[in-house]
Amino acid sequence: MPIATHIAQALCAALEYAPERAEEVARMLTAPPGLAMGDFAFPCFQLARALRAPPPKIAADLAARLQADALVAKAVAQGPYVNFFLQRPEAARRVLAAVLADPQGPGRRDLGGGQVVVLDFSAPNIAKPFHFGHLRSTNLGADLARIFAFLGYRVVRRNYIGDWGTQFGFVIYAWQKWGEIALLRERAIDYLVELYVRAYRESETDPGVREQARLLFLRLEQGDPEITSLWQQFRELSLAGFMKTYQRLGISFDSYAGEAAVNPLVEATIERFLRAGVAEQSQGALVVQVSAVIGREIAPLMLRKSDGASTYAARDCAEALDRWQRYGFAANIYVVSRQEDHFAQVFAALTRLAEAEGWEHRWPAHCENVSFGYVRGMSTRKGEAVWLEAVLDEARDRARRIREEKSAANPRAFPALGNGELDAVSEAVGQAALLYFDVSARRLSDVTFDWDTVLQFEGNTGPYLQYSHARMCGIFRRAAAQGLAAPDATVPEMPASLADEEWSLLLALRGFGPAVERAATLREPHEVARYLHELASAYNVFYNNCTVIDPADPLTTRARLALVAACRAVLATGLGLLGIQPLETM
Ligand code: ARG
Secondary structure (H helix, E strand, O other), X not given: OOHHHHHHXXXXXHHOOOHHHHHHHHHHXXXXXXXXXXXXXXXXXXXXXXXXXXXXXXXXXXXXXXXXXXXXXXXEEEOOEEEEEEOHHHHHHHXXXXXXXXXXXXXXXXXXXXXXXXXXXXXXXXOOOOEHHHHHHHHHHHHHHHHHHHOOOEEEEEOOOEOOOOHHHHHHHHHHHHOOHHHHHHHHHHHHHHHHHHHHHHHHHOHHHHHHHHHHHHHHHOOOXXXXXHXXXXXXXXHHHHHHHHHHHXXXXXXXXXXXXXXXXXXHHHHHHHHOOOXXXXXXXXXXXXHHHHOOOOOOEEEEOOOOOEOHHHHHHHHHHXXXXXXXXXXXXXEOOOOHHHHHHHHHHHHHHHHHOOOOOOHHHHEEEEOOOOEEOOOEOOEOOOEHHHHHHHHHHHHHHHHHHHHHHOOOOOOOOOHHHHHHHHHHHHHHHHHHHHHOOOOOOOEEOOHHHHXXXXXXXXXXXXXXXXXXXXXXXXXXXXXXXXOOOOOOOOOOOOOHHHHHHHHHHOOHHXXXXXXXXOOOOHHHHHHHHHHXXXXXXXXXXXXXOOOOOXXXXXXXXXXXXXXXXXXXXXXHHOOOOOOOOO
C-alpha cells in the first residue's frame, strides 16, 4: 500500500470519515518545506468551515488523536498543518520494495487498458531537407509513444511523410531541366534537395517556373505514368535516407504511409463534406467555414483549390477519418509545430462533418495538435542547411573529443577506452546531449541550442544523467570486486536510522510514477526529464555525503547498495523512456 494511503486511512479514522474517503484525503497531503518539519503535511484549512473551528485548533485536535504505528513515528500539529514523521527504516523498506520487487520494473502501470493512442510525428518532407526542426517532432513523438506504451496504451506510430504536394512539381521541373542520373545515384536525397532549391530560386525571378511546376504536379495528380514513376523513385530514395537516421536513433514506426497514400480517399471525403452540406464554393475553390466552431475569426479550411488540386488540409481530413474508422482512438496526437491554425481548421471541419452527419460520437475532440517551440542557434560546421544526420555526426565527434580530453586530464576517473567502446560511448553521449536538450524545457518554450552546454557532464544535460547512471554502476563494480553480493529484488534489513541525504533520495524515488503520468496527461516528456534531473541531483548529494561501501558496517552497506540499485533502476527506466541509452561506463 502506498505510504500516502496508509496516512490517509489513519486520518480518516481520526476524522470519523468513511474509509472510502482515503483516496480523497491522500490527495490533500503535501510535502512540508523541509525534512526537519516532517515527511508529509495535512493542511486543515479546508476543514475549517465544516468543523467550525480555526485550522490550528483542528490540527492540534487531530494530532492528539493520531497514534504512532509501524510506519508513522509521530504526528505533530504545526500551525494549521498536521505534520507526519515517518519511521524511516520501515518507510524505506516499503519504497525500496515498490521499486525493486515490482516484476514489471519501476513505474509501469496499466492506465490505458489497451486504448489506442495514435501519434503522428517526425513526418519529414521528401525532396526537402530532413531539417533539424524535424528532430524535435521525432524526439517528442517517440518519447510520448514510449510513455503511453509504458502506461498500457496501444500506441500507433504514424510517420505521415510529406510525399505529395506542389514541391514535387519543382523537383520534377528541375529534374527534367538539369537532372543527371549519375549524380542522383551518387548523392541521392542531397541531390534532390539541390534540384528543388535550384528550381525554387529560379521561380523567384521567373514566375513561369512556378506555373510549370504547378502543371507538372497536376499531371502527377492525374496519374501520368512518366511523372508517377519519377515520383516513385524520388520517394524511395528519400525514404531510404530517412530510414538510416531512424535506425541510428533506434526509432521505428508502424506506418510510413504519407500524404500520397491517403490521396485515393480524398475525393470520397470531399464528397462526404458536400453531401453533409458543410462544404461550399468560394471563388472557384471548395471550402468549409470554421470560425464559428473555433470561436474566432479564421480563414476557412480549403478542400480543393480553384485549379482543382486537392490540399494538405483535405488530405489531413481524409487521413483523420480513416484513422478514426481504423482505430477508434482515445487520442490522435499530431506532434507538429507552427501549424496551429491548420490543425484547428482540420479539427473544426471534422467536428462540423460529424455534427451534420448526426454522429453521437464527437470523436474529432480526441484529435489534438501537440505543438512545440523553436530551437535557435543550431548550426554545424557544414553551414546552416541543417541536416539531421550532420547534427548527429557532429554531436558524436564532439562527445568523443570531450571524452578524450577528460581522460587525458583525469585518467583515474576517466580511464582510456578501447576504440570500439569509445565509438559506442561517443555516439550514445552525443545522442543523449541532443535528445535531452529537446526535453530539458517545456515543449512550448523556445530554446537556444549551444553545443558546449548540452554536452556538459554536469548541469541539466543528458550526459549528466548518463554519467550519474555510470557512477551507480561503478559502485556495483567496486562492490563486486570486494566480494559483495549484487543487490537483487529482495529488500535487505534497514539500519535503525537513515541519514537525511539517504532519506531525501528515498523520498525522491517515489516521484517517478507520478512524473510519467504527468508526462502522459500533459503530453510533456519534460516532466520525466525534470524528474530524472531531480533524482540524479538527490543522488549526487547522497553520493558525496554518504559512504556506500563500508566494510565495518555490512548492514548499512547492504541497505545503501539496495538504495543505489533502486535509483539505478528508476534512472535507467526513465532514460529509456526518453530514448537515451543508460551507460555503464562513460
Ligand atoms: N510534413 C509536414 C511538415 O513537415 C508535417 C506533417 C504533420 N502531420 C500531419 N498529419 N499533417 O510540415
